[in-house]
Amino acid sequence: MSFHKREKISISCRIITGNSVKGEAIVSKKRLSFYGSIDLERGIIVEKDSDIYGKSIAGKILVFKGGKGSTVGTYAIMKLKSNNVAPKALICLKADEVITVGCVLSDITLVDSINKEVLNIIKDGDIIEIDCEKELIHIEKKD
Amino acid sequence: MCSLILSKKEEEILKGEKGEILQLAMKILISVGKIFNATKLVPIKSAHISGISIQNIGEPGLKFLEKVSKEKVLIQTTCNPGALDEKRWRKQNINEEYATQQLKIYSFLRKMGVSPSFTCTPYLIGNKPIPNEFNSWGESSAVIVANSFFNSYTNREPGPLTIASALIGKTPYYGLLIKENRIETINVKLILKKRKKMDLTNLSAIGYAIGECVGEGVPLINGIKIYSLEEYKSFGSALATSSNVSLFKFTRSNKKTKLEKIELDEKDIKNVFEKFHSSNEWDLGLIGCPHLSLKEIIGIYKLLKNKNNKIKRRIILYTSRKILDIANKLGYKKEIEEKGIEFFADTCMVVSPIEKMNFDILAVDSCKAAHYLSSRGFKVVLKNRKEILEG
Numbered sequence: 001m002s003f004h005k006r007e008k009i010s011i012s013c014r015i016i017t018g019n020s021v022k023g024e025a026i027v028s029k030k031r032l033s034f035y036g037s038i039d040l041e042r043g044i045i046v047e048k049d050s051d052i053y054g055k056s057i058a059g060k061i062l063v064f065k066g067g068k069g070s071t072v073g074t075y076a077i078m079k080l081k082s083n084n085v086a087p088k089a090l091i092c093l094k095a096d097e098v099i100t101v102g103c104v105l106s107d108i109t110l111v112d113s114i115n116k117e118v119l120n121i122i123k124d125g126d127i128i129e130i131d132c133e134k135e136l137i138h139i140e141k142k143d
Numbered sequence: 144m145c146s147l148i149l150s151k152k153e154e155e156i157l158k159g160e161k162g163e164i165l166q167l168a169m170k171i172l173i174s175v176g177k178i179f180n181a182t183k184l185v186p187i188k189s190a191h192i193s194g195i196s197i198q199n200i201g202e203p204g205l206k207f208l209e210k211v212s213k214e215k216v217l218i219q220t221t222c223n224p225g226a227l228d229e230k231r232w233r234k235q236n237i238n239e240e241y242a243t244q245q246l247k248i249y250s251f252l253r254k255m256g257v258s259p260s261f262t263c264t265p266y267l268i269g270n271k272p273i274p275n276e277f278n279s280w281g282e283s284s285a286v287i288v289a290n291s292f293f294n295s296y297t298n299r300e301p302g303p304l305t306i307a308s309a310l311i312g313k314t315p316y317y318g319l320l321i322k323e324n325r326i327e328t329i330n331v332k333l334i335l336k337k338r339k340k341m342d343l344t345n346l347s348a349i350g351y352a353i354g355e356c357v358g359e360g361v362p363l364i365n366g367i368k369i370y371s372l373e374e375y376k377s378f379g380s381a382l383a384t385s386s387n388v389s390l391f392k393f394t395r396s397n398k399k400t401k402l403e404k405i406e407l408d409e410k411d412i413k414n415v416f417e418k419f420h421s422s423n424e425w426d427l428g429l430i431g432c433p434h435l436s437l438k439e440i441i442g443i444y445k446l447l448k449n450k451n452n453k454i455k456r457r458i459i460l461y462t463s464r465k466i467l468d469i470a471n472k473l474g475y476k477k478e479i480e481e482k483g484i485e486f487f488a489d490t491c492m493v494v495s496p497i498e499k500m501n502f503d504i505l506a507v508d509s510c511k512a513a514h515y516l517s518s519r520g521f522k523v524v525l526k527n528r529k530e531i532l533e534g
Contacts, residue, residue, distance in 0.1 A: 014177075016177055017174045071301055074194075074302070074303060075200045075201060075204045078204075078207065079202070082202075097175050097178065097179075097304065098301060100174045101175065101304060104167070104174050105303060110174075112178070
């Protein structure tokens with residue numbers, strides 16, 4: 001059995017709302033509509049075209065391109081939260097007002113302004129730590 | 144925590160010194176300000192709250208409104224239609240439980256000091272936007288009219304942000320609040336055949352076609368000129384439905400500019416009518432998207448005046464409570480109802496559960512209504528008002 005140190009990467013970001021948080025990543029390279037694309041009872045992606053179709057975002061740190069679609073998305077985020085299946089945090093390239101208001105009202109950490117390469121670097125299962133003080137994201141790669 | 148510069152008073156609110164709700168409101172303003180790189184919050188003259196229909200916002204929205212209803216709005220504030228007519232909701236075939244939820248939302252809004260306008264046309268009933276002043280309005284059709292007809296300044300703001308703005312009396316300084324962002328970004332040339340009079344449905348289709356083509360920005364439109372508030376309302380609401388445009392301008396000049404230029408002709412308008420043409424038949428006519436003005440109700444009365452028979456198909460007119468009350472006092476409501484046509488106030492076809500009514504195919508005279516009703520899976524046909532009223 002070999003013990004090697006896990007690879008760690010830190011990248012800069014902009015904190016929109018919320019507190020420092022740590023969790024497991026789930027990554028989509030596409031845009032996501034919170035209204036219509038997610039089963040709000042179970043926190044599972046139900047949009048067939050999504051690259052994370054069938055996967056759960058509950059309790060995870062969701063890394064994705066950005067939002068799309070209906071303004072009702074704000075309330076969909078709140079619904080996820082009240083059903084205890086919301087992500088711990090959202091990381092995207094550029095946050096929009098629908099997602100932003102949803103995160104403020106649901107107390108979910110939201111960060112944006114990451115380099116788009118980050119969507120290729122972070123993989124499902126990596127451990128992500130968002131540091132709100134320093135506006136940094138620490139990525140610990142899964143073995 | 145933010146790049147926005149806050150005053151001492153704003154800092155205090157953010158820290159929670161004025162209570163939990165205002166703290167939440169301030170957090171909303173700052174976070175949204177942040178994503179648009181706003182540098183400050185600015186005082187506003189009015190707010191218009193969107194997203195109050197239980198059909199759209201559901202339980203989470205209801206809970207949010209209940210929570211914030213413990214505070215009062217600081218400025219003139221109106222709100223959008225909800226899912227039901229406060230007086231005639233039983234005629235909408237809505238069940239008691241659903242109605243109770245919507246009526247709760249109405250009461251939370253009243254408690255906050257929001258004017259119970261329940262309309263997408265606040266500018267027709269006293270929330271008249273002041274030129275060159277800042278506002279925080281939701282509802283895309285009202286926003287585009289406020290900017291383009293009244294030259295008052297507002298972004299198209301999400302519902303909860305309009306509430307936060309109304310409670311704080313301020314909104315983030317970004318987008319269309321900044322003069323430089325109100326300059327035209329694209330030229331639109333319309334090549335249309337001469338018409339005696341452009342009806343509102345045609346204007347709506349032209350607006351929709353332009354929106355589909357430009358997507359965003361501030362279009363400068365040449366080849367058509369509209370004047371009345373009703374025309375701005377029909378044209379603007381459709382333009383704001385098919386695009387993110389919230390301000391448009393007209394020009395008579397054909398002068399060449401450096402701006403990108405697009406051309407639209409009769410074919411593009413025809414395409415809109417074809418897009419919303421499920422059938423030649425229809426069995427429920429819905430008029431009043433956006434809500435009818437008094438002038439439009441009088442227009443409908445005049446179209447029906449010489450008709451001897453009752454209308455055969457079911458037709459519903461949607462307007463605000465205030466306008467309906469005036470139409471009632473002036474006798475127009477009764478005259479129109481005698482022809483077999485119904486009125487609903489406080490609600491509209493877009494934000495109410497119209498599937499509860501029995502119908503196969505809807506006829507509408509507005510592209511905004513056609514767009515949203517089609518996207519909800521209903522069969523819709525776009526016709527002009529006169530055609531629908533022939534019943």
